[in-house]
Amino acid sequence: MIRDTSNNHIDEKLLTKVILLAGRILLECSAETIRIEDTMNRIARSLGYQHSNGYVVNIFITFSLSQNSEVQIIRIHKNNTNLIKIANVNTISRKLVNKEITLEEAYKKLKDIDLNTKNYPLLLKTLVSGLISLSFLYLFGGEFGDIIPAFIAGSIGFSIVEIIKMRIPTLFIPELIGSFVIGLIAIWGHHLMATGDISPIIISCVMPIVPGVLITTAVQDLFDRHMVMFTTKMLEAIVTSFGIGSGVATSFLIL
Amino acid sequence: MLTIILHFVFSFLASYLFALVYDAPRKLFLAAGFGGGCGYLVNYLLLESTNMDAIYTSLLGSLTLGLISHTMARTLKSPVIIFMIPGIIPLVPGGIAFEATRKLVELEFNSAVDIFIRALLIAGAIAVGLLMADQIFKIINHTKVNINRETGT
Numbered sequence: 001m002i003r004d005t006s007n008n009h010i011d012e013k014l015l016t017k018v019i020l021l022a023g024r025i026l027l028e029c030s031a032e033t034i035r036i037e038d039t040m041n042r043i044a045r046s047l048g049y050q051h052s053n054g055y056v057v058n059i060f061i062t063f064s065l066s067q068n069s070e071v072q073i074i075r076i077h078k079n080n081t082n083l084i085k086i087a088n089v090n091t092i093s094r095k096l097v098n099k100e101i102t103l104e105e106a107y108k109k110l111k112d113i114d115l116n117t118k119n120y121p122l123l124l125k126t127l128v129s130g131l132i133s134l135s136f137l138y139l140f141g142g143e144f145g146d147i148i149p150a151f152i153a154g155s156i157g158f159s160i161v162e163i164i165k166m167r168i169p170t171l172f173i174p175e176l177i178g179s180f181v182i183g184l185i186a187i188w189g190h191h192l193m194a195t196g197d198i199s200p201i202i203i204s205c206v207m208p209i210v211p212g213v214l215i216t217t218a219v220q221d222l223f224d225r226h227m228v229m230f231t232t233k234m235l236e237a238i239v240t241s242f243g244i245g246s247g248v249a250t251s252f253l254i255l
Numbered sequence: 256m257l258t259i260i261l262h263f264v265f266s267f268l269a270s271y272l273f274a275l276v277y278d279a280p281r282k283l284f285l286a287a288g289f290g291g292g293c294g295y296l297v298n299y300l301l302l303e304s305t306n307m308d309a310i311y312t313s314l315l316g317s318l319t320l321g322l323i324s325h326t327m328a329r330t331l332k333s334p335v336i337i338f339m340i341p342g343i344i345p346l347v348p349g350g351i352a353f354e355a356t357r358k359l360v361e362l363e364f365n366s367a368v369d370i371f372i373r374a375l376l377i378a379g380a381i382a383v384g385l386l387m388a389d390q391i392f393k394i395i396n397h398t399k400v401n402i403n404r405e406t407g408t
Contacts, residue, residue, distance in 0.1 A: 032336060083279040083337050090334050119278050128272045135265040135272070139295075140350055158276075199357070203349045207269075212344050213277060217336065219382040223389065245356040252360050 010047055014103055016065050016072055018096075019043050021110045023054070023061045024074050025089050029082045030233075032217045033226040036061075039093045046097040058232045078169070080119075081213045088113045122162060129208035130155035136204035146201040149189025153205040157182035161209050171236065175243035176250075178209055183251025202248060211240045262299050266345040267292035273341040283337055286327050291342035294320030298346060310373075313346055314380040320346070321388025329392075339385065348377040 019040045026036045036056050044052035044065060054063045064071040089110065096106045133154025137146055161178035168174075182205045190198050218233035270291025274284045298316030301307055324338030351374040358367035 031334070035334060035336070081277050083274070083277050083340070085278075087280050087283070087333050087337060091332075094332070120275060125276055128275050132269055132272045132276070135269040136345075136349075138265045139262065139269070139345065199350065199353055203353045206353070207344070207347075207349060208276065210344070210347060210349065212273070212347065213340050215347075215378070216340050216343050216385075219385060220336075220389070222382075223386045241352070245352070248353070249356055249360045252357070 011103065012065060012069060014107060015044070015047060015049075016063070016069070018103060018107050018110060019052075019054075019065075020061065020063055020072055020074050021107070021114065022089050022093055023056065023063065024076060025085055025110065025114050027056060027058075027061060027076050028078060028080060029085045030080075030213055030217060031086050032220045032224070033229045034220070034224040035086075035090075039089070042097055043093055046099070047103075056226075057228055082117065082119065085113055085117050088117070122159065125162070126155045126159040129158035132208050133204045136207045137200060140200040140203055142200035142204065143194045143196055145194030146190060149186055149193060150201050150205055153182045153185035153189065153201075154208055156185060157205060158208040171239055172243045175209060175240050176247045179206055179244040179247030180251050182206060183248040184255070187251060187255045206244055206248065209244060211237045214240070259296070259300070263292050263296050266295035266299075269345050270341040273344050274337075277340060279337050279341070280333070283331065283333060286331060287338050287341040290320055290323045290327065290338045291345055293323055294342055295345040309348075309351075310376050310380045313348070313377050314384045316346055317343065317381040317384030318387055319384075321385045322391070325388055325392040343381065343385070346381055348374045351377065 022043065023036050023040045026039060033056050037054050040054040040061075040063060041052055049066050051066050052064065054061065058076075060073055060075045062071060062073050092101070092106055092109050092113070095101045096103070101109075130151040133150045134147060137150045142150065157178045160181055161174045164174040164177060183202065186201050186205050187198065190201050194201075214233050214237040218230050218237060221233065222230040267288045271284050271288030273291075274287040279287060294316045297319045298312045301312040301315060302309060320342045321339070324335055324342060327338050328335035351370055355367050355370040355374060358364075358370060
């Protein structure tokens with residue numbers, strides 16, 4: 001039997017707590033799977049546990065520190081993208097591995113990240129998504145008359161999707177309703193203010209709600225051989241983009 | 256020349272603002288925007304100046320994006336995903352996918368399937384570009400680790 005004899009002074013329970021907390025924050029912010037497993041194993045290895053095992057799927061983490069300790073399972077309920085948390089957890093695990101901070105400090109800081117990290121306010125994000133629509137309007141070759149409807153449709157569509165996502169955690173519905181509203185505003189505004197092709201304005205308004213994070217991380221998981229994570233994430237991305245497409249198509253059929 | 260600068264500025268702006276929408280750390284906005292702008296610029300220049308198809312140009316664009324974001328992740332000591340996610344957005348074949356959806360609504364299934372396969376191939380090309388950048392940096396890292404081990408022992 002393999003025993004980690006050199007680490008009797010380390011609080012195993014606290015170490016497991018720290019590792020699971022770091023993994024949970026990363027998984028909730030939809031980081032790539034290899035980053036989560038790597039972070040957990042690296043923290044364990046830096047404190048002398050060479051035989052730790054971690055396994056991450058899209059809704060839970062299982063982890064055991066050594067062959068003598070218990071296996072812990074954590075289930076994840078929400079999936080918010082938040083890149084600040086990923087960066088901060090990365091910094092803390094880097095410091096912990098380099099022995100710049102102790103285990104207790106790391107636990108306190110991770111708790112702080114988990115509870116007290118603020119997203120940017122929804123109003124700011126709404127305005128910003130309007131600006132995103134405008135910059136894509138230029139890239140796709142829209143007209144000057146499209147500017148005002150693109151700004152309005154982009155910002156309103158994004159805020160509708162975010163608000164519905166806060167209320168109900170369903171997958172398909174927020175994007176369907178949001179892109180339906182986007183289609184209505186964009187088509188109506190385009191007929192009111194501009195002439196010519198309608199596709200640039202609709203594409204650029206839909207852009208803020210495209211599932212970019214899911215696609216990117218899914219591809220990275222695929223190439224790291226995390227097939228289960230790839231399948232679930234890609235399915236989520238496909239369902240989301242199908243929602244967007246069908247919302248726009250519905251508004252086309254109505255108008 | 257002005258169009259090139261404007262295309263860079265607007266794709267930079269799109270990536271910069273997307274970094275805000277996905278809650279990236281504030282000091283990394285500029286870097287994320289720069290990566291997105293460069294990736295899109297490579298794609299745009301090749302598309303305009305050469306005879307290449309959009310599939311190959313987006314492959315090269317996303318390769319550029321991947322190399323830049325790995326370099327920035329090494330220098331700024333942050334996860335590479337922070338630069339990749341906002342940067343990939345200007346390259347996404349939204350226009351072509353939308354065209355396919357519109358053809359579906361108009362019940363022209365043959366051209367819808369054609370355009371949809373095009374969109375799928377472009378998305379795959381972007382993925383392969385990112386993969387190549389990943390592997391290049393993994394090979395570099397691997398040799399570095401080996402050298403360290405040899406000097407250490």
